[in-house]
Amino acid sequence: MSNLKQYIKEVLEELEEMSVAGGIGGVATPLGTGPSGRVRYKSTKSSDKKMRSKSKKSVQYILKHGPSKKKKISEAVMILTEGRTSRLNALSPEEVVSFLDYLKSQANENITFSVSEKISGQNTTIGVEGTAKGHNNVYAATKDSLDASGGDVFIPRYFRSSGASRMVKNCFRYSYPKLSPGEKKEFGIEIIKQDFNKPDYIAYKLDRNTIIAAVFMGDFTEEDAERMSIKHRGTTIKFLSPTQIQRSPQLRESLSEEIVLEIDSLISRVENFNGKGIKKFIKTEIAPKVSDIINHVFGGSLLNSDSPIEGLAVNMKSGEDDLFFKVPTSQFDLIQKIQASLYAEFKINRSNQQLTRPDLFDGFYDHYGNNVRANMIYDFFNNPEGLNKRSFGYHLVNFITKMTELDHSRNTRVFFNPEEFENMCSILLNAYNQDDPAGYYRLIKLLSKKIPSSRNKFYWHTIQGTEDYKTPSAQKIINLNLV
Secondary structure, X not given: OHHHHHHHHHHHHHHHHHHHHOOOOOOOOOOOEOOOOOEOOOOOOOOOOOOOOOOOOOXXXXXXXXXXXXXXXXXXXXXXXXXXXXOHHHOOHHHHXXXXXXXXXXXXXXXXXXXXEEOOOEEEEEEEEEOOOOOXXXXXXXXXXXXXXXXXXXXXXXXHOOOOOHHHHHHHHHHOOOOOOOOEEEEEEEEEOOHHHOOOOEOOOOOOOEEEEEEEEOOOOHHHHHHHOEEXXXXXXXXXXXXXXXXXXXXXXXXXXXXXXXHHHHHHHHHOOOOOOHHHHHHHHHHHHHHHHHHHHHOOOOOOOOOOOOEEEEEEEEOOEEEEEEEEOHHHHHHHHHHHHHHHHOOOOOOOOOOOOHHHHHHHOOOOOHHHHHHHHHHHHHOHHHOOOOOHHHHHHHHHHXXXXXXXXXXXXXXXXXXXXXXXXXXXXXXXXXXXXXHHHHHHHHHHHHOOOOOOXXXXXXXXXXXXXXXXXXXXXHOOOOO
C-alpha cells in the first residue's frame, strides 16, 4: 500500500507540473480520458482486461515492477480506476442520445455502434505461440488467475494450465492454424458449460455434454469457429467467433409502443438536463432504465432465447475516436450484486480468525471457520449499528431483502427456491429470537451447502416463472430494519 501511495503522489506531482507548464492548460479532464477529454478505448480485437491496448501490465505488475516512463500517467489512471471498463456515464450527453436512438434502430451518420452479447460463462484467456518445431505452444489462464499474476498469458505457468477447460485448450493446440516461429496471438473466451458445472447467475440449459466457447477477443473468424467445433468422446464443443455473438436491436416497428415511449422519455430527460452533474445524472437516472429495457430491445440470449442477456459490450466510433463501454442488464446485474458477496464469503477459510464471542461459538469449531461466520451473523443481529455495509451480516440481510423485492427473470439462478428460502429465514429468525448460538451455526451450515466454495457441482435453483419470495419469515427479518 505504501508503494501505491508513493506512486500516486508522484503522478499527481507530475500532473501539477504539466499544468503549470501549460501542458494541460489548467483544464481538468475526467480520469481515464485523453487530451480530448473523452475516455478512449482500444482496438475491437482487444478485450476489457485492464486497458490491455494501453499496457500489458496489470495493477499488480505495475506496483511490483514500477511504472514505465512513457505510460506513467495512463498506468496511474488504471490503478485509480481499478481497470474498470467504462459504462454509459463515460459518454457525452450527445453520445448517450445517439445510443438511445440506436436502441430504436435510428441511425446517426456521425456515430456508429457495434454491439456484442456479454455471455455468462467462465472467462479464459488463450495464448497461441508459433515455434520453430512446427507446432503451436498454447497457454491458458482464467481471468482471476491472469489478473493476479501480471496479465501476461505467455508464461510457463499457463503453458501447463488448462484454464477453464482442457478440451477448449486442446482445440487450439490441435486445430488452430500453425503460426510462424515467435508469432503470438491472444484470445478472450467465455466458456459456457452445463449449468450445474458453472457458478454463473444465468442458466442456458445446454444439451448434455455440450461446451460453448464464445471468442469475444482476438483474430478468430467464423471459419476458425467451424473448423474447431468438434465432438470428442461424447462431448460437443461449439466455438462462436466475435462476429457470431454480435447483436442488433429489433427494428422499431417490432418494439412495443411502451418501450419506444420509454426510450423517447430518456432522450428527452438527457436533452433537457440543465446544470452541473450530468455524469452522475446519467449514471443514477438514465443507465438503470437502459439496463431495464435491454432484453426488450435485443430479445433473449443467443444461447437460449428464454434466458436474459447478461449485458452488452459496445464499441462506439465517433470520427477518429473509439470508445468501448458495457451495459449490464438489470436481470443479471441485480441478482449478481446480492449473491456475489455471499458466494465470495464462502471461498474464504476463516478457521484461524478469532471469535468475538468464544464463550458462545468456540464449541462449534470446524476446519472452514463456520463458527466464525456464525459469530459474525450473531454480532450483526445484536449490534448492527457498530458494523458497516461490508459485514457478512449486512450482505445476508440485504440478500434476504432484495430477494423479496426483485422481479425475478426466468432462467436466472439463485441459491434457494422459495421453500428453502423461507426455511433459511426461519432458522435465522429463530436463532435471533431465542438468542441461540446453535441456531446461528445451523444457519451457516445450511448456507455453506447452498453456496459451495470449491465443489464442482452447483445445484442452485433456476427461476422457472413467477416464484414468490415474499415469505413470512423473510418479511419479519426485513421489519427488524437492520439494513
